[in-house]
Structure formats: C-alpha cells, structure tokens
Amino acid sequence: MPLDLHHNQFGIIKLHSTSYYAQDNSQANATNKIIVKGISKVIDNNPRKWDELLIYALWAYRTSKREATGVTPFNLVYGHTPVIPVEVNVRSSRVAQQMGLSRDDYSEAMTIEIMDGLDAKEEALAKMIIQKEKVVGHITKK
Structure with a gap:
C-alpha cells in the first residue's frame, strides 16, 4: 500500500493511501458484515x-x-464505557458516584479516566499490531 507520510510542526502524521486497497477493504467489509x-x-x-x-x-x-483489541470501539473513541439510558433513569452506582463528587473531584476522576483510556488505546494498538503480524506471517508462509 503506497503511504505518503507528512510531518508538521505539531508532530501530526497525515497518511495518504489509495482509495482501493484489498487489505483495507477486507476490514471494512468484515465490519459491514457484522453491522448488516x-x-x-x-x-x-x-x-x-x-x-x-x-x-x-x-x-x-x-x-x-x-x-482483536479487547475493548469496545466506544471505549477507544471516548476513553470509557458508555452510560446507558437505564443507568441514568435508575441511577446506577456509577452515575450516583459521579453526581456526588465536587467539581474538583469530578475533574480529577475524569482526568484519571482519560489517562486510563489512553492506556487502553495503547494496549489495543499493541494487540492489533501483534494480530496483523500474525496474519502477515501466516500469509508469507504459504
């Protein structure tokens, strides 16, 4: 897959790839199959x-x-598990705990949750890399 990497002053990497790449499309197709x-x-x-x-x-x-990642896509995006409507209506212990915190304590709890989310993202990425290496190794052995 042709990749074109560009770095800027903020350390952001822009990836450019072709619009059709069989390996990328297989992942999209697998995801679409699950959703369908x-x-x-x-x-x-x-x-x-x-x-x-x-x-x-x-x-x-x-x-x-x-x-592959051991976590939910929601968790990877937002850094925590979702609060479902029933938790708000019934007032789960998680929601009750958050509502009883002072502004500073809540802010600290959210900072910790964000840091935990970053750790989860790093772990998920490591698992995905290992999985992809296994797949590549399996393909090259054939």
Whole structure:
C-alpha cells in the first residue's frame, strides 16, 4: 500500500493511501458484515424501518468488545464505557458516584479516566499490531 507520510510542526502524521486497497477493504467489509447481520436481527418485524433501527445495530456494534483489541470501539473513541439510558433513569452506582463528587473531584476522576483510556488505546494498538503480524506471517508462509 503506497503511504505518503507528512510531518508538521505539531508532530501530526497525515497518511495518504489509495482509495482501493484489498487489505483495507477486507476490514471494512468484515465490519459491514457484522453491522448488516446486526441490523437484520433488529428489523425482522419491521424491514421497512431499517433506517430508523440502524442506530440500534450501530450502538450494539460500538459497545461490544472486539476480539482483536479487547475493548469496545466506544471505549477507544471516548476513553470509557458508555452510560446507558437505564443507568441514568435508575441511577446506577456509577452515575450516583459521579453526581456526588465536587467539581474538583469530578475533574480529577475524569482526568484519571482519560489517562486510563489512553492506556487502553495503547494496549489495543499493541494487540492489533501483534494480530496483523500474525496474519502477515501466516500469509508469507504459504
């Protein structure tokens, strides 16, 4: 895959790749297959409302742990597990704990959560690299 790396003064790396690359598309296809399978389960009784029900299939995908990373896509993006509506309505211990904190304590708790999220992202990246190396090693042995 041709990659073009550009560095700027802030240390940000811009990656440019071709629009079609079989290995990249296989990952997108695998993800789409999971989402299509999820939406097909959700729309069994209402196939014409697939567009309204898609959000539920996406939520399920985003909040389910991926085997390759050991964490959910939601956790990788936001650095914590999602608070689901029932936790707010029933007032789960997690929500109650956060609501009882002072502004400074809440800020400190969120900073710790962000740092934990960064650690989780690093671990997920390491797992993904190991997985990709296994795949490449398997392919080159054939």
